Amino acid sequence: MAHLHQKLELALVSLDKSSLRATLDDYHLADIGKALAEFDPKEALPLISMFSLADRAKVFSYFPPYLQAEVAGLMKRHKLAALFSRMDADERADLYNDLDEEQQAMVLPGLAQAEREDLRQLASYAEGTVGAIMTSDYATLKEHWLVSRALKQLRLEAPDKETIYQTYVINAQRRLLGTISLRELILASPDKQVSELMRTEVVAMAVEDSQEHASQQIRHYDLLALPVVDEQHKLVGIVTYDDAMDAAVEEATEDAQKSASVGKLDQTVDRVSIWELYRKRVLWLVLLVFGAMFSGAGIAHFEDIIASHVALVFFLPLLIGSGGNAGSQAAALMVRALATGEVDKSDWAKLFSRELLVGLALGMTMAIAVYGVGIYRGGPEVALIVSMSMVVIVLVGSLVGLSLPFLLNKMKLDPATASGPLVATIADVSGVLVYFSLASVLLHW
Numbered sequence: 001m002a003h004l005h006q007k008l009e010l011a012l013v014s015l016d017k018s019s020l021r022a023t024l025d026d027y028h029l030a031d032i033g034k035a036l037a038e039f040d041p042k043e044a045l046p047l048i049s050m051f052s053l054a055d056r057a058k059v060f061s062y063f064p065p066y067l068q069a070e071v072a073g074l075m076k077r078h079k080l081a082a083l084f085s086r087m088d089a090d091e092r093a094d095l096y097n098d099l100d101e102e103q104q105a106m107v108l109p110g111l112a113q114a115e116r117e118d119l120r121q122l123a124s125y126a127e128g129t130v131g132a133i134m135t136s137d138y139a140t141l142k143e144h145w146l147v148s149r150a151l152k153q154l155r156l157e158a159p160d161k162e163t164i165y166q167t168y169v170i171n172a173q174r175r176l177l178g179t180i181s182l183r184e185l186i187l188a189s190p191d192k193q194v195s196e197l198m199r200t201e202v203v204a205m206a207v208e209d210s211q212e213h214a215s216q217q218i219r220h221y222d223l224l225a226l227p228v229v230d231e232q233h234k235l236v237g238i239v240t241y242d243d244a245m246d247a248a249v250e251e252a253t254e255d256a257q258k259s260a261s262v263g264k265l266d267q268t269v270d271r272v273s274i275w276e277l278y279r280k281r282v283l284w285l286v287l288l289v290f291g292a293m294f295s296g297a298g299i300a301h302f303e304d305i306i307a308s309h310v311a312l313v314f315f316l317p318l319l320i321g322s323g324g325n326a327g328s329q330a331a332a333l334m335v336r337a338l339a340t341g342e343v344d345k346s347d348w349a350k351l352f353s354r355e356l357l358v359g360l361a362l363g364m365t366m367a368i369a370v371y372g373v374g375i376y377r378g379g380p381e382v383a384l385i386v387s388m389s390m391v392v393i394v395l396v397g398s399l400v401g402l403s404l405p406f407l408l409n410k411m412k413l414d415p416a417t418a419s420g421p422l423v424a425t426i427a428d429v430s431g432v433l434v435y436f437s438l439a440s441v442l443l444h445w
Contacts, residue, residue, distance in 0.1 A: 089137045139161045151186070316432070
């Protein structure tokens with residue numbers, strides 16, 4: 001990539017189109033787009049302006065969203081409109097939503113009427129829904145057509161469609177009747193009707209369904225594309241596997257940020273402002289501070305027993321850390337299982353009983369491991385207290401970590417919020433109370 005960056009820098013200095021075209025031949029457009037993303041927008045613009053319009057639109061699609069918006073803001077009206085006309089429909093709608101109102105008004109007059117209506121429609125769907133990632137660049141056939149006519153139609157449409165490997169059969173009202181693959185058409189007799197070959201049991205999504213669900217359906221049924229229909233079952237778009245994969249990556253990134261109690265970032269970590277990082281992180285940290293105060297209150301409540309048995313303090317970080325780790329493990333497993341559809345809310349009771357056994361086994365194993373240290377640091381009494389506490393704390397942490405994602409999911413909240421610091425804080429508070437309560441009872445006894 002460093003060598004490619006140097007070539008682009010030389011092309012920027014010389015503005016030599018021939019050398020730039022040679023560079024295009026040597027590298028994939030995705031690599032060129034990634035290399036251009038390292039340039040300042042004012043430097044990237046003259047470089048992509050030397051590309052052909054088709055290559056320009058393709059390279060532009062590989063830019064991160066923030067760079068697309070910045071470069072588009074520097075372009076003249078007719079060039080931006082020309083770029084929009086060659087972009088894929090879904091990518092065009094995403095860019096349109098990233099522009100300000102003045103830029104949006106500047107783009108629309110340069111597009112054909114059909115393109116304007118399509119753009120407005122795709123841009124109107126809420127973020128996170130299937131409608132927001134679907135494209136209108138799909139191929140359709142009529143059920144009464146012969147295979148020979150269908151193949152001829154696909155040859156005509158292929159240059160303007162995102163995919164023709166899966167084609168959709170519709171009627172005069174655009175209702176989805178079935179689907180047929182290009183492979184089936186090629187292998188079929190030319191005089192057969194499409195209706196004889198199409199599959200009528202079609203997996204379809206509604207425009208308001210979640211992107212996450214679309215990714216699950218594509219993965220489950222091993223599809224190249226997933227049709228999207230409206231309330232009247234009319235075909236309005238398709239979600240291709242690459243767009244679903246991009247959405248899945250974005251969702252996984254958001255879940256990872258939430259699992260660390262960080263709000264969703266609007267840009268990449270290296271581009272987001274200091275104020276944005278502070279704002280996204282401070283709320284949960286302040287809330288968790290107040291949660292941790294319960295741990296302090298618990299310790300204060302048992303001051304007398306701590307003063308008379310100082311050796312107990314040595315094991316406190318070990319015990320609450322073990323409970324937090326066990327809880328975070330269980331939460332991470334459940335958050336991912338809920339996200340991928342492996343489990344749902346109805347599976348909680350079965351999983352709770354399994355986690356009860358697993359938590360007991362983990363706690364007892366860790367209790368055995370720490371018993372010897374307890375003997376060495378505080379004698380048999382302390383060793384017994386620490387071992388018993390370890391079993392209970394790890395068990396409680398595991399059950400809390402498993403249950404919180406289900407509880408949040410039932411409350412229509414993101415289960416990813418349950419993992420990380422939140423589970424650790426709850427495990428800390430419960431660990432302090434369990435440990436010193438057991439110590440108080442057993443030592444007095």
